[in-house]
Amino acid sequence: AVVTIGTVEMAQAATVSRIVVKGNGRISASTVRGNITIKPGKSFTNDDINESVKQLFQTGLFSDVQMQVSGNSLVVTVQENQIVNAVVFNGNKKIKDEQLEQAVQTKALSPYNKPQLEADKRTIQQAYESIGRKDATVETQVVPLDNGRVNIAFNINEGDRTDIKSINFVGNHAFTDGRLADVLQTKRTNFLSWLTRKDVYNPTKLDADQQRLRQFYYNHGFADFRIVSSVADFDPNANAYTITITVDEGARYKFGNVQIDSSVAGVNSSELRGLLQTRKGDTYNAKDVEDTVEAISDRIASQGYPFAEVTPRGNRDFQNHTIGVSYLVDQGQRAYVERIEIAGNTRTRDYVIRRAFDISEGDAFNKVAVREAKRRLEALGYFSSVDIDTRQGSEPDRVILVVNVQDKPTGEFSIGGGYSTDQGATVNASITERNFLGRGQFIRVSAGGGSDSRNYQVSFTEPYFLGYRLAAGFDASHIDNSYFDNYDYSQDSFTLRASAPITDDIRAGLAYTFERTDYDITDSDDLSQTYKRDLSVDDRITSSVTASLTYDTIDDHNLPREGFYAKASAQFAGVGGDADFLKITGKAAYYHPIIESADVIGSLSAGAGQLIKTNGSVNTFDQFFLGGETIRGFDTRGIGPRAYCDDDTSGCDHSYDDPLGGATYLNASAEVSFPMPVIPQDVGIRGAVFADAGTLYGLDNNPASDDRIVGDDFNIRASVGASIIWASPFGPLRFDYAVPVAKEDYDDVQNFRFGASTNF
Amino acid sequence: CSNDKDIDITTYATQTDPADVLFNEGLANLKAGNLSEAGRKFEAVDQQHPYSDYAKRAIVLDAWVNYRQGNYTDAVAGGKRYLNLYPTDDDAAYAQYIIGLAYYKQIPDVTRDQTPARQTEQAMQALVDNYPKSEYVADARQKIRFARNQLAGKDMQVGRYYQERNQYLAAINRYKSVVQTYPKTDQIEEALARLVECYYALGLTNEAQEAAAVLGHNYPQSEWYKDSYALLEKNGLKPNDRGQTWLSRAGRMLGAS
Amino acid sequence: CASRTYTSGYVVDQDALKLVPVGSSREQVLLTLGSPSTKATFGNEVFYYITQKRSQPFAFMKSHVVSQSVLAVYFDSDGTVTRIANYTLKDGHVFDMISRTSPTGGSEQTFLGQLLSGGSTKPTLPGAQQQTPGAI
Secondary structure (H helix, E strand, O other): OOOEOOOOOOOOOEOOOEEEEEOOOOOOHHHHHHOOOOOOOOOEOHHHHHHHHHHHHHOOOEEEEEEEEEOOEEEEEEEEOOEEEEEEEEOOOOOOHHHHHHHOOOOOOOEOOHHHHHHHHHHHHHHHHHOOOOOOEEEEEEEEOOOOEEEEEEEEEOOOOOEEEEEEEEOOOOOOHHHHHHHOOOOOOOOOHHHHOOOOOOHHHHHHHHHHHHHHHHOOOOOOOEEEEEEEEEEOOOOEEEEEEEEEOOOOOEEEEEEEEEOOOOOOHHHHHHHOOOOOOOEOOHHHHHHHHHHHHHHHHHOOOOOEEEEEEEEEEOOOOEEEEEEEEEEOOOOEEEEEEEEOOOOOOHHHHHOOOOOOOOOEOOHHHHHHHHHHHHHHOOEEEEEEEEEEOOOOOEEEEEEEEEEOOOEEEEEEEEEEOOOEEEEEEEEEEEEEOOOOEEEEEEEEEEOOEEEEEEEEEEOOHHHOOOEEEEEEEEEEEOOOOOEEEEEEEEEEEEEEEOOOOEEEEEEEEEEEEEEEEOOHHHOOHHHHHHHOOOOEEEEEEEEEEEEEOOOOOOOOOOEEEEEEEEEEEEEEEOOOEEEEEEEEEEEEEEEOOOOEEEEEEEEEEEEEEOOOOOOHHHOEOEOOOOOOEEOOOOEOOEEEEOOOOOOOOOOEEEEOOEOEEEEEEEEEEEEOOOOOHHHOEEEEEEEEEEEEEOOOOOOOOOOOEEOOOOOOEEEEEEEEEEEEOOEEEEEEEEEEEEOOOOOOEEOEEEEEEEEO | OOOOOOOOOOOOOOOOOOHHHHHHHHHHHHHHOOHHHHHHHHHHHHHHOOOOHHHHHHHHHHHHHHHHHOOHHHHHHHHHHHHHHOOOOOOHHHHHHHHHHHHHHOOEOOOOOOHHHHHHHHHHHHHHHHOOOOOOHHHHHHHHHHHHHHHHHHHHHHHHHHHHOOOHHHHHHHHHHHHHHOOOOOOHHHHHHHHHHHHHHHOOHHHHHHHHHHHHHHOOOOHHHHHHHHHHHHOOOOOOOOOHHHHHHHHHHHHHO | OOOEEEEEEOOOOHHHHHOOOOOOEHHHHHHHHOOOOEEOOOOOOEEEEEEEEEEEOOOOOOOEEEEEEEEEEEEOOOOEEEEEEEEEHHHOOOOOOOOOOOOOOOEOOOHHHHHHHHHOOOOOOOOOOOOOOOOO
């Protein structure tokens, strides 16, 4: 509607006794009178007229407003806009009406205006483009009804999925296309894309990808790395994009000499050298520089210089491609945190967020501490977004930290299925809430079962027990298991546990477990005497205390590429109950990329365990058991000492084959994993070859004299094999095939193992 | 998955019933207590006869129905729409009141974001300022007091968080902001008592005595004053009554803000 | 080893202290020492600069106060420094704070309410600006 400003002719100030409204149809005169500042009997001037006209237009109801004073009444003539009666979306399947309604400006009961309609068309077009349907078309249809109302329809033709035919890299020598494609989040279309939806082209996502690519190269020595161009050209008839990224890698740099210069009295740089993660001769790595800055800032802050700032300065030597780094420590601006204001937490309690901060109100403002708090809050997993911005406080040297969080649903009800060679097909259902009542507590109730097992668990954890950064909680479970041939057992266990960080990488844990196990023999005639003896105990109580220490610097737990993991624990049973033993176990694993450019990762792992008798011989089932889950190629409990007799060859009255476990075990494994050569990297399938070895020996369970015992000595079993690992959208799947190369003839072999667990 | 069926808009929602019929059906349903039916009738009036006199009253009644049914965002939207179109009308105070109530109902406990409390305070204050003669002013004042008590309670909760970790500086500043901004709420007694505790813990004994004196002067029977008095007395100190002038000034100062 | 000591509150700058003897003006104090950690709530104007040295033996332990100093700068009515006092940890007292809290309202959250409200957020339009994790 063309907007014309009302024409007004009248003397300077005047009063009217009546306001007459003309030209209104549906809109009541009282609505018009309610929206003008002029009132009968009150004097008004030209500005009041203009103000009233402006206000009437602001309601959006009128396409034209005229005001004249005639005699002692003010005549307001209006022309009404058409009103939108209903807005309808047709032909949309991928995006629901409710979502479109929210995004479109033209709403029911709002005034109908054409330019707005065009803008809405573009909004819908962009929405479809962002879900990968660039060729969707939108037509508008306007149908006038009676008394100035119109109906509006958006007729949408969604077209079909726009693919990304290929992502090509030009100019990359140090890394294969596959490795670089793995860095990007935008993926080429493949048979799973309808599910992963990663092949949707979106310019902002591609920019973020470029940033990831730069970061990847900076972390691998390419300080001069540059993205020359990144082009996504759309082929209309194939309805597909081809993305070409041209890069200029530049030279690979090593670190030159590294020093720390401090201009702050009292901070001496030689002491800080220990914190350097960037050493002369190493490959240049931007992340190491960042980590060093953070480590130094933390250290000098704790030495009483919270305002000191650390800025890295690189000086490049272009001839022999080295970058010298000097970390400058100088006095930053003295600012204090006046208040920490937390907003947006509609569910999480204030203290759960506040305790993530090492600094409190009144302390010195220190960027590193704020960044660490942000990282801790994001790691909690309770928020879809965490932003910490600063605002000027009440004094020039005062800053207010505004922590804006966005709570996300942290409860999930999941049903899972799985299959593994140990337990066969299993189904389980669980309710988990990771932020119980917004108090940061974790609670899970789950139940599950397979062809021969049933299990029920409840677990609860309070991450800040009594205000300490001590994660304390309990687990209670009941298991009915009939997996083994000749006996079943049911087990109730209750564990009280606490674990705490000693340093960033080391964590200590303490737990008390009360376990009641009830065996019953289902078929006693193929059992050895030892089994009969130790299985005839009903309601066997094991009451034990376990202490453990864990060191973990693994970078990413679903696909470890770098890092070291070690865990040592000691379980002392004998705090009451029937079982008395001390079990000391340890395991360690080390991951390191072998050929970085092709993403080939090597890993070495080892484990050991020793059972120590504390009160005479132990029950058979307290001993360690070793099998396919540690040394692939063997059955569960397939290795180690055994009560074994085959009645027709070795002259015993009936045959039996019962693994007895052992007091000592050792195992080691070496594995090399690599992306599957032919399949595109983003499908997430990796291959691996491995060699496992291990042994289990030593009997502390005083086996029955007339059982024929074999394998109670130290002989190494070993196997080699290959596996396929698929990080599928349904969950991790792993197929192992292993062939024992060194074994005893009575060991149980099982070449193929398959493990899958999915939650959908 | 169900997708929404396509609609031919040439015939869609063209039939209109007379505004008064719809409106009265809405009123009848409202009186009979079936709110969703009443809501639908009022929305139909607004839909079919937009900006008519009946539509005007239907908007505010629809907002009330939404409020009663707990869809507070719609209630606020309805109230605001009414105020936008009919700012000076006789139902405007009622619309403003509904907006205030809708925010009031969303106030969470003090450990969570108190934005709804601030919104309640602003909306009810607008009612008191713009429509002083309205019948809702009394309840609006009461809701303002409740909202301010929540906002003060939030600062107290954070203050206690820091005091438990003997971060006395942070705690003192939080309690002081309650004393200065929310002196009329029932958190004030505890705020003063906590100040006594924090000053005393830091060793600033006469500051502790001053705070106890202000508490004693204004709330002599308060439990909190008894605690502060006991704390100071245990160590041979008494609320420092340095002359009537200062104390009354401190007392008055508290009353004035 | 793992223990960490750090300063909480005002960072004392010893030589700055010498520049504000008794008699200096309020502005001079603000300029040299910076704005105070807190001011007196009642009575004459007093600036308090509160510093705590805290240490945390292990990452999970609560940090405890190793040393505490409160620098109090007392002003007379026309804003000149009349007295400077320093209170340390030994002047402080240790006692249990009162556990009672004043009543506040607001709807408590029930577990069922939390579970059911899980999906309550309105569906937003796909392609709306997702939050890419920006640095602070």
